[in-house]
Amino acid sequence: MLTFVLAFALLLTVIVGMAIGVIFSGKTIKGSCGGLNALSGADHCLVCNKEIDPDSPLRERLACPRARKMLAEMEAQESRAS
Structure with a gap:
């Protein structure tokens, strides 16, 4: 029991x-x-203001479904406009 109390006190410190x-x-x-x-x-x-890699697979995995849908809609509008 003394060992437990000493270890706890050391960790707390x-x-x-x-x-x-x-x-x-x-x-x-x-x-x-x-x-x-x-x-x-x-x-x-x-x-840190470093440039973020636009081709990073991390963007696709972290983006919420709503953000992905908005991004797809924006890309579709851009492709229709050109």
Whole structure:
């Protein structure tokens, strides 16, 4: 039982120390590059401003069905216009 209490206290101390470090570092929490940023349809990442690959299979897998439908409709309108 003593081992459990000591391990729990050590783990709790580490977690509290990490939380205090994050609070006092002054940095804001940001998302990762790519990933869900590809959903917005933007040409550049919202976090680091790097160009997003338009041919990435990640866009198709992450886009919601409604967004895919809207994209297909837009492409159809563009093809009819030209």
